[in-house]
Amino acid sequence: MNKVMQNTAPSAAPRFWAHRLHGALMPDYNRRATAYWWLTVTIGVGVLAQSTRVLSALPSLALAEIVAGVVAAMLAGLFAFRVPRSKNSFTAGEIFIFLLLLLHGPAAATLAAAGEGLVGSWRTSKRWTSRIVSPATAGIAMFLAGSLLEAVMALLQPFGFASAAVLLVATTCCALLYFLVNTALITAVPYVKRGKWPTIAEMFASFGWVGICVVGSAPVACLLYVAWQHAGVGVLLVSVPMAAMLLVTLHYNFRQQQANEAMRKSHVEAIEREAELGARHVRELEASERRFHSAFTHASIGMALVSPSGRVLQVNSALRGLIGLGSYESIAQRPFSDFVEADGMAELNGHLAQLNAAQVDSFEVELRLRHGEGEEVWAAVHGSFISQVETAAPSLILQVQGVTARRQAEARLQHIAFHDALTLLPNRRRFQDDLAAALIRSQAQPGRHCSLMFLDFDRFKRINDSFGHAIGDEFLVAVARRISHNVRSNDVVARLGGDEFAILTDDGGDDRYAVTLAERLLEVLRQPFRIAGNDIVTSASIGITFSGLGYVTPSEMLRDADTAMYKAKANGKARYALFDGVLHTEMSHRLRLERDLRGALETGQLSLAYQPIFDLGSRRITGFEALARWQHPEFGAISPISFVAIAEDAGLAFALTDFVLRAACAQLREWQLRDDAFVELDMHVNLSPNDLAHPNLVARVSAALDGALIRPHHLTLEVTEDALMRHLDTALAPLAELRRRGMGVSVDNFGTGYSSLRRLATLPVTSLKIDRSFVGDVQRHTDDVSLLHALVMLASGLGKAVIAEGIESAVQLEQLRRVGCRSGQGNHLARPLAAERIDRVLEAIVVAGRDMPKPRDVCVGLLLH
Numbered sequence: 001m002n003k004v005m006q007n008t009a010p011s012a013a014p015r016f017w018a019h020r021l022h023g024a025l026m027p028d029y030n031r032r033a034t035a036y037w038w039l040t041v042t043i044g045v046g047v048l049a050q051s052t053r054v055l056s057a058l059p060s061l062a063l064a065e066i067v068a069g070v071v072a073a074m075l076a077g078l079f080a081f082r083v084p085r086s087k088n089s090f091t092a093g094e095i096f097i098f099l100l101l102l103l104h105g106p107a108a109a110t111l112a113a114a115g116e117g118l119v120g121s122w123r124t125s126k127r128w129t130s131r132i133v134s135p136a137t138a139g140i141a142m143f144l145a146g147s148l149l150e151a152v153m154a155l156l157q158p159f160g161f162a163s164a165a166v167l168l169v170a171t172t173c174c175a176l177l178y179f180l181v182n183t184a185l186i187t188a189v190p191y192v193k194r195g196k197w198p199t200i201a202e203m204f205a206s207f208g209w210v211g212i213c214v215v216g217s218a219p220v221a222c223l224l225y226v227a228w229q230h231a232g233v234g235v236l237l238v239s240v241p242m243a244a245m246l247l248v249t250l251h252y253n254f255r256q257q258q259a260n261e262a263m264r265k266s267h268v269e270a271i272e273r274e275a276e277l278g279a280r281h282v283r284e285l286e287a288s289e290r291r292f293h294s295a296f297t298h299a300s301i302g303m304a305l306v307s308p309s310g311r312v313l314q315v316n317s318a319l320r321g322l323i324g325l326g327s328y329e330s331i332a333q334r335p336f337s338d339f340v341e342a343d344g345m346a347e348l349n350g351h352l353a354q355l356n357a358a359q360v361d362s363f364e365v366e367l368r369l370r371h372g373e374g375e376e377v378w379a380a381v382h383g384s385f386i387s388q389v390e391t392a393a394p395s396l397i398l399q400v401q402g403v404t405a406r407r408q409a410e411a412r413l414q415h416i417a418f419h420d421a422l423t424l425l426p427n428r429r430r431f432q433d434d435l436a437a438a439l440i441r442s443q444a445q446p447g448r449h450c451s452l453m454f455l456d457f458d459r460f461k462r463i464n465d466s467f468g469h470a471i472g473d474e475f476l477v478a479v480a481r482r483i484s485h486n487v488r489s490n491d492v493v494a495r496l497g498g499d500e501f502a503i504l505t506d507d508g509g510d511d512r513y514a515v516t517l518a519e520r521l522l523e524v525l526r527q528p529f530r531i532a533g534n535d536i537v538t539s540a541s542i543g544i545t546f547s548g549l550g551y552v553t554p555s556e557m558l559r560d561a562d563t564a565m566y567k568a569k570a571n572g573k574a575r576y577a578l579f580d581g582v583l584h585t586e587m588s589h590r591l592r593l594e595r596d597l598r599g600a601l602e603t604g605q606l607s608l609a610y611q612p613i614f615d616l617g618s619r620r621i622t623g624f625e626a627l628a629r630w631q632h633p634e635f636g637a638i639s640p641i642s643f644v645a646i647a648e649d650a651g652l653a654f655a656l657t658d659f660v661l662r663a664a665c666a667q668l669r670e671w672q673l674r675d676d677a678f679v680e681l682d683m684h685v686n687l688s689p690n691d692l693a694h695p696n697l698v699a700r701v702s703a704a705l706d707g708a709l710i711r712p713h714h715l716t717l718e719v720t721e722d723a724l725m726r727h728l729d730t731a732l733a734p735l736a737e738l739r740r741r742g743m744g745v746s747v748d749n750f751g752t753g754y755s756s757l758r759r760l761a762t763l764p765v766t767s768l769k770i771d772r773s774f775v776g777d778v779q780r781h782t783d784d785v786s787l788l789h790a791l792v793m794l795a796s797g798l799g800k801a802v803i804a805e806g807i808e809s810a811v812q813l814e815q816l817r818r819v820g821c822r823s824g825q826g827n828h829l830a831r832p833l834a835a836e837r838i839d840r841v842l843e844a845i846v847v848a849g850r851d852m853p854k855p856r857d858v859c860v861g862l863l864l865h
Contacts, residue, residue: 029129033192037133040185044136047143048114051107058104066108069100073112074119093119097142098171098221106146113142113178134186141182149174168222175218302379302400305386308356310335310349313395322379322402324371336398341368348381355383355396366403378407420495422473423480431494435504435554442547451514453503454543454561455483455521458573460499463536474531475538486524487517502561511546518542518576526574539574541565549579563587594650596632597643601655606630608663609832613684613803613825616817621845623682625718625825626664627832628656644688653690658700660685665708665715667835672714675846682714684746689723692731698738705743712742718769720748732763739764746803751791761798767823768795772806775816775826789819796820 029037055066076093093116101109117138121131152170296303302319306312312334323339337345344367351363362384369377382399418430426434438450457479464472476499483501484493492504507513521542528535543564551557560579563586568577577583600606610624630638647656668683691697705712717738724731724747735745744766752771774788795802804816807826816824833841 030192033189036192037129037189040133040140040189041136044114044133044139047110047139048136051110051139051143054107055104055111062104066100066104066111069096069103069108070112070115072096073100074115076116094175094217095221095224098175098218099224101142101146101149101174102167102171102221102225106143106150109146110139110143113182114139117182129189133189137182137185140185141178144181145174145178148177164222164226167226168219171218171222302402304336304398304400306336306396306398308352308396310337310352310396312336319400322377322400323369324373324375324377339370341370344368351383352396355385361385366407369400376404377402378404423477423495425480425484425501426492426494428494428496431492431496431502431504432554432558434492434494435557438504438506439547439551439554439557449507449511450547451505451507451511452545452547452557452561453505453514453518453521453576454558454565455501455503455540456565456569457499457525458539458541458569460538463538467532467534467536471532471534471536475529475536478529478531479525482524482529483521486520491517502558507546511548514544514546515576515578518544522574522576541568541573542576543568543579544576545579549584560584560587590646593632593635593638593643594646594652597630597646598650598652600630601652601659606656606659607834608660608667609834610664610667610838611825611832612830612838613823614829616804616813616822616824619829621681622823623684623716624664624668624838625684625686625832626660626667627686628660648688648690653688654694654700657685657688657691658704661701661704662707665704665710668714669708669710671838671842674842677846678842680714682716682744683710684716684718686718686748687723689720689727692719692723692727692734697734698741701738701743702741713744716744716746716767718746718748721750721752724763728759736764739766748805750795765800767801767803769803769805770821772826775804775806775812775824776808785815785819788815788821792819792821 055063058066073093073096076096093112097109097112097116100112114135118131118135121134125131125134149170153167156166296305296314296316302322303316304312304319305314337348340348344365347365348367351360351365354360355363362382364380364382366378366380369379371377380401380403382401383396386395386397418427418433419425420427435450435452442448442450460472460475463475476495479499480493480495480501483503487493487503488505490506494502494504496502503517505514505517522540525538525540528537530536543561543566545551545557545560545564547557549560551560560583563583564577564579567583568575571577607629609627609629611627612621613623613625614620615622628640628644630640630643632638644653644656647653664683664685668681672679672681687697694700701715701717705715717735719731719735739745745764746767746769747760747763747765748769749771750768751774768791770788770791774791792802802821802823804821804824805826807813807816807824807828809828812826813824813828
């Protein structure tokens with residue numbers, strides 16, 4: 001294989017070079033055309049080299065004459081004479097070429113022909129192949145023709161036939177041969193590429209005039225040569241200007257013929273165009289009239305010609321069908337307004353008056369028309385003036401297009417946009433518009449009040465979970481129907497979303513109607529709903545507020561009615577609550593805390609407390625639970641239960657969790673670096689229910705770990721049992737990914753929810769935190785000890801670690817140790833402490849570890865004091 005590569009490698013470079021040259025010069029040449037081109041160029045170069053060699057032996061004076069002749073031929077090639085009615089042209093360079101042939105032989109004429117061919121190809125073509133091959137073919141043709149002329153004259157001279165007449169004939173024949181050979185060589189290239197040769201007729205049609213001019217140049221050159229022989233060089237000095245004048249005259253004559261021909265054609269074309277335009281104009285007028293009558297009669301939209309006063313002159317069948325009047329006589333000569341409903345007559349007459357007064361050029365209006373059979377018909381009417389040629393009297397044309405379907409579709413879309421698709425009640429958008437209008441009326445008439453009732457069903461989620469969403473939807477339809485049957489006709493009932501309904505009542509000046517209606521609705525909604533063979537019993541909580549409280553916007557009134565509804569739920573559900581000053585104060589306070597909490601998160605005003613988690617057997621600290629704290633500058637310490645709930649309602653839960661994660665991880669890293677005894681401390685951080693549904697939960701937790709350089713197994717995320725079960729579908733994947741990355745997951749408040757044991761065994765959970773309610777009862781009830789022991793055994797059987805929370809006494813601690821609980825936290829062991837207190841405790845542990853035999857007991861003692 002190497003031998004083959006060695007043999008083929010040297011030839012690769014030349015082939016590569018040849019391909020590149022071929023692609024640059026002749027990309028459209030086939031193999032035969034390429035071979036012909038190279039052969040022609042090679043022969044041409046040889047002929048030129050031979051001619052140069054022959055001329056190099058001549059004396060200097062003769063060389064000077066030859067150079068002058070070559071230059072003259074090339075300069076003459078720059079000025080071409082266009083042949084009339086042809087695409088070809090010729091130059092006077094052939095005269096100098098044949099003159100050099102007669103004076104100095106074929107070699108001189110060959111150089112002059114090549115030079116003239118180079119100039120001509122450079123002038124007429126941009127392709128290098130043409131610029132190279134043209135001088136080669138001219139040189140070859142002249143070398144052959146000139147050599148033959150020289151040989152013939154040499155043969156005739158001994159016999160005394162070398163007269164001027166014979167020379168003239170021979171030179172003319174030489175010129176003809178030169179033209180034929182050169183033409184054949186140069187035209188062969190495109191025909192070789194196409195594989196088809198031209199006919200004699202095609203050749204003559206393309207180059208006939210050029211051949212005549214070339215052949216005619218030979219006698220001129222011969223005459224100049226004979227004159228030079230008899231009269232010397234002076235005759236050339238006189239003859240050359242005369243020949244130049246003759247060529248200029250010929251050129252001018254050709255140009256004049258071209259101009260005359262162009263003018264003649266232009267004049268003829270102009271006359272033909274005018275005649276055609278006139279005939280076309282007549283035809284177009286006739287066709288336009290026919291088209292108008294045809295379009296008017298057969299148009300798919302209604303059309304009518306009416307007088308300026310509005311009286312109908314002519315109508316088409318489409319308009320008669322649109323308004324349900326079949327006969328023409330029932331419409332003609334009647335005012336068009338007779339077919340318009342009364343509510344649109346004034347608008348139509350106003351547009352007609354503006355059009356007649358030339359205030360507008362046209363008008364367009366949508367009107368409701370009178371139909372012969374009483375149907376509702378809507379039409380878009382467009383009106384403008386039209387002139388009748390016969391009478392020159394202006395009239396109006398009305399184009400009437402039915403838009404009833406569009407109007408009905410718009411009405412349906414309007415209904416869809418402002419009504420609930422399930423219950424067909426007004427939706428939130430429509431209800432807010434109605435509420436805004438009611439508030440405006442109340443503000444305009446201070447003695448007129450309206451009430452807003454906000455209804456929410458107490459166990460709707462359980463209905464969906466138990467019977468399915470299809471039954472839930474039927475329940476909502478039944479509820480909407482029952483509510484609508486128990487309100488007045490002018491009361492507005494709307495579905496705001498889910499199982500939330502609202503009722504807007506116009507109370508006049510009496511607010512008692514809303515309370516009476518609420519009591520009646522509570523009673524009727526307690527009655528069972530029979531749906532798909534199931535008796536569904538539910539109840540509603542109702543919040544009520546009144547416009548007399550000074551509302552400005554619908555959103556404010558809806559907010560307060562919603563607040564009153566939540567108060568009704570908090571008071572035991574299945575009741576109503578009125579929004580009053582106390583609720584308003586509570587809401588204002590809550591809004592103030594929400595605003596301040598947002599600022600506290602942005603400015604870093606929150607802090608963390610850390611409650612230690614102990615190994616209950618050794619009393620050794622194993623980790624901490626991070627707890628958020630907020631010291632309000634005005635209200636003091638805010639309960640975490642309050643501000644965590646505010647954060648979840650206000651959309652700040654993610655920001656709060658991120659703050660706790662970052663701060664807790666950074667603090668843990670600082671404690672781990674304090675001493676080797678603390679490198680395995682871990683941190684517990686609580687996640688809110690909203691966090692479980694966040695799509696970037698894993699990324700947020702990982703960012704906090706990476707920022708603090710904490711190993712994943714040192715962080716445990718706590719999720720309440722109730723939140724985990726509610727968001728199980730969305731929480732399962734992110735919790736599994738957190739476990740895969742090494743983080744722990746703990747179920748907080750375990751035992752208070754409704755988790756499935758089978759599901760619990762498969763969840764990505766590492767530990768269970770037994771709720772404080774089980775720990776707190778062990779010192780009062782023996783049965784609770786058994787229950788606690790069962791919980792611990794259950795967790796151990798599931799392979800989960802157990803952490804007891806809420807240890808408040810030594811009895812509880814001892815009972816937990818007896819039932820096998822190994823970890824726990826609570827105020828009996830240590831309260832949540834600020835980071836500075838933990839720092840002092842850890843420092844004391846380090847010192848005690850060096851100086852005392854039992855440093856772990858010291859740890860607990862320091863925390864308790």
